[in-house]
Amino acid sequence: MSLLRQTARQLASCRRMATAGERQFASFALRHGAAGGQLAAATRGALAAASSASVMRGAVNLPGAPPLFRSLVGGQTRSVSTFAESYNKHVDERKAEGIVPKPLDAKQVAELVQLAEAPPAGEEDFIKELLSTRVPPGVDDAAYVKAGFLAAVAKGTTKSPLFTPEEAIKLLGTMQGGYNIQPLIDALDDPKLAAIAAEQLKHSLLMFDAFYDVEAKAKGGNAAAKEVMESWANAEWFLSKPDVPEKITVTVFKVTGETNTDDLSPAPDAWSRPDIPLHALAMLKNPRDGIHDCNKQIEELKTKGFPLAYVGDVVGTGSSRKSATNSILWYMGDDIPYVPNKRTGGVCIGEKIAPIFFNTMEDSGALPIEMPVGDMAMGDVIDIFPYKGKATRHGTDDVVSEFALKTEVLFDEVRAGGRIPLIVGRGLTDKSRTSLGLPPSEVFRKPTTAAPTGKGFTLAQKMVGKACGVDGVLPGTYCEPKMTTVGSQDTTGPMTRDELKDLACLGFSSDLVMQSFCHTAAYPKPVDVTTHHTLPDFIRNRGGVSLKPGDGVIHSWLNRMLLPDTVGTGGDSHTRFPIGISFPAGSGLVAFGAATGVMPLDMPESVLVRFSGTMQPGITLRDLVHAIPYQAIKEGHLTVEKAGKKNIFSGRILEIEGLEHLKCEQAFELSDASAERSAAGCTIKLDKEPIKEYITSNIVMLKWMISEGYGDRRTLERRIASMQVWLDEPELMEADKDADYSCVIDINLDEIKEPILCAPNDPDDARLLSEVMGDKIDEVFIGSCMTNIGHFRAAGKILDAHSEGQLPTRLWIAPPTKMDATQLTAEGYYSIFGKLGARMEMPGCSLCMGNQARVGDKTTVVSTSTRNFPNRLGKGANVYLASAELAAVASMLGRLPSPEEYLKYAKELDTTAADTYRYLNFNEIGEYVASSDKVEIENWPTLMAELKAAKAKA
Ligand code: SF4
Known part of the structure; x- marks a missing residue:
């Protein structure tokens, strides 16, 4: 379509x-x-x-x-x-x-x-x-x-x-x-x-x-x-706008090292994100090399009389924050006539620009360029020649850098005011030409299509192909896959709402759009409370599903609404489906996906990570998550150093094989962490059995949601029916044997004999426990979307069996959902944690988001959360990322254990693994079954018949 x-x-x-x-x-x-x-x-x-x-x-x-x-x-x-x-x-x-x-x-x-x-x-x-x-x-x-x-x-x-x-x-x-x-x-x-x-x-x-x-x-x-x-x-809407000039003169605003989106749009200031000028005041507010007073420095540089260009070694890693783009454009972009407090245009230069950030810049009408920046210093004035692919010192022939644009279509995007206006406008031109009996327009630069290779497709290429109505989509091909599921969380939600309004959207075309409140529910500011009151109606009235504050983390819910082998997106960079595939995006693109049901995508290449061998005693899924950067560093595909950084995963799709037996909850640990690899997306090859088990449980959960008054009811009913259609004839796609990957990384589980952590403060800095053991630990956080109920049972069992009295550390516990919290309470784990003096947090993101409660300044922390960028969990905090099991041991000892010490505790867990790692199967829990049994879906036979017919047609 x-x-x-x-x-x-x-x-x-x-x-x-x-x-x-x-x-x-x-x-x-x-x-x-x-x-x-x-x-x-x-x-x-x-x-x-x-x-x-x-x-x-x-x-x-x-x-x-x-x-x-x-x-x-x-x-x-x-x-x-x-x-x-x-x-x-x-x-x-x-x-x-x-x-x-x-x-x-x-x-x-x-x-x-x-x-x-x-x-x-x-x-x-x-x-x-x-x-x-x-x-x-x-x-x-x-x-x-x-x-x-x-x-x-x-x-x-x-x-x-x-x-x-x-x-x-x-x-x-x-x-x-x-x-x-x-x-x-x-x-x-x-x-x-x-x-x-x-x-x-x-x-x-x-x-x-x-x-x-x-x-x-x-x-x-x-x-x-x-x-x-x-x-x-005739595309006059496009041709009447000026083309990208031959030469763009800018003053360099140089930020050395890596700028992640948290530097540009700090989590503690998330509340002000919809107010673009106000939020921009928080950009680079934490002093760093060369930056001491960002606003003042920008004003001073503007006196040179040229627009500024943001220049960095690595730019835009981390969360998919439109707000980060907004802040840069507020200082370095151009006003949009008749649109208050929004800007477009601007130039962003990075030796490496994170893919999602790159896309968000494209969507906003900016010109993102990847080129070496070593010869550019703060305050330099340079001439950029976008068509010639070079930058020179202003007014001279002295070349400071050379580049090739990612795609020539960027020129059209900038001219149109952004990628989204270009896509919408191009469609309008096509449609008008068809109506007038004219051939396709020659005005626009053509998006690329990869030449057939004669080889097969990877799993991701097949999933995207299915969403585009073809067998597969090769890397480098522009496509518009159907967005079956779209997620929005509360710190990007108000911005997504603004983008939806800008797109004139009063109803979603994506089959299921879900809004959560996990980032702000626990310690809301007044502006968050307003969002809690207004956003649910906004989403539900457009046919979306809204959670409630206190329900828990977006992904732990959204994953339970997924359909196998389908494609989606979300405004949270950890929207990484364990079944199907998702391409997280900035709020503009998420709004576009939700409103229109499709999303523009330049199909990325894939990296295959292939596990073999057997998991060793005491080794957890989290260790396998960290084994990926660990192995990539060993093979030279990834460097921790920022200058000249190598990252084979950046902008590619991480495809994982060899762990087909995993439960979907476990698979999510791996896909979730693909965000830390800066991957564009992730697929995990799973057997049918765990997916059947998951979906059977999820149908009960969705019916229970209806019984609890969640809505939009029709959307939930439609999703239940779609799940049932899959269950009636369960089929899964698989990669072709001869599919091409940019790189294959093999990891032998037999060789992982001790935990792997990520050292402060970089999720790429993977180290063996033996390399960091003994470090004193002040605080421990067990929570985030990287956890599931099994992790809390495991931590509870270790602590219950071995700790006496209060812990020497501050232990934070935040279950991902309210259903986990209820179940853990029923099983007595809240009592165990409470006795030890643990701080029990409302289900949700808690410390992981970094905008609510915080760990102490300059403390050393073990965290099960997703990422450990500087200042994310606390000011000046040093954060190790590790498994819940290792975190529990560290909370008891007040230091990182040796591998031997750790394995002693972990092996005990192995004896009760079946009970400990029992996932929330709602179809086996009486109260959920009883509630769901009462839910009648109107016109069920018709709905099923329609969906089955649509499936057959596809
Ligand atoms: S738990 Fe952390 S990574 Fe997960 S959704 Fe919340 S803030 Fe994002």
């Missing part, structure tokens, strides 16, 4: 699923005689009606009027001076912080709209300027009010001395998509406004199924609509 058809489907569902507030607006419009019929039409009618202050005042007494209306018009109308006073106070407060004011919210816009109808003398320009430039576009509530007002002015149902109908149409054309589109299409029938509306539509890309309205008008003889169709077909 083409991208545009997908997006058309998306908007069709958008129109069926407005938020509660939007439905109230629509119902209000209907009562006032706005265009009736379908809800979508009513919504459009509401746009026209909602802006009239007199109508709004009338509406307040109607049952069901949104609270917003009451607060706006229920009391006295504020004078503009009062509004200006309040707004200017806000401006001054932000100025004192060194930042621009926030964009206007719906309440402020509604106030302005009233004032725009009768502006007090002297305030006209102020009102006009604010309404024109300080309202977020898309389907933001504020945009809804603005679009409604402008639509009414255009139609003449509202008068304003500030805006003529012609100006109103022009301003609607700056709102990008969503609520502004229908009034523009309507204006195509107005002889006075048609030409202006056509000009605006020619440059509107987020048309979705409104395209068909324009097409129908064009076919019906509307000349303006025909002009719009021709313009789209």
